[in-house]
Amino acid sequence: MSPNAVPDFDAPSTKVLRPATLAHVVLRTANLKRMTEFYVDFLGGSVTHSNDVLSFITFDEEHHRIALIEVPGTAPKSQQSCGLEHIAFAFSSLADLLLAYRHRKMLPTRAILPVWCVNHGPTTSIYYKDPDGNMLETQVDNFDTVEEATAFMKTSYFAENPIGTDFDAEELVAALKRGEDERLLKKRREIGPRDMPDLASM
Incomplete structure (x- = not known):
């Protein structure tokens, strides 16, 4: 459909029109300053706008990808309640995923260390937690x-x-530095059945 074409709003449909993209995620917090600093560091991003209660953070062409809102009375995160499990950010290569891991690890202000490194099969993923305990996934296909x-x-x-x-992220860094093939390093090692780790305790 051309940009100026008017759709048939009355046509029957069995399915809702899909969004063009996922625009942003908004997180409620009791510590706006600390969370803002964390996400700027974690994403290599910048603040588009902030005030006493709001912060908008971007790392690409979108005006904001993460928004933070400080709400009085916000309680600490409960690991037993329903809600968002994690937010995932994708990288275009294993080298980029691991370079971002190393950058976070060596930040001059504070190290941001992963809580879990796992090859899911479809993705190689490194998980982190923000200061409020929200889980963040960084991944490569x-x-x-x-x-x-x-x-x-x-x-x-x-x-x-x-x-x-x-997997051990440092072992993958060393393998890439030795010139090993990224495609082979992303192939999952099969270990048979396993239980989900206790992410709440990580």
């Missing part, structure tokens, strides 16, 4: 196409272990 990733998710290996295989 392990397959060149969505179709290949979907095919892997239909295998008996994934059915047996949909969680993945843990």
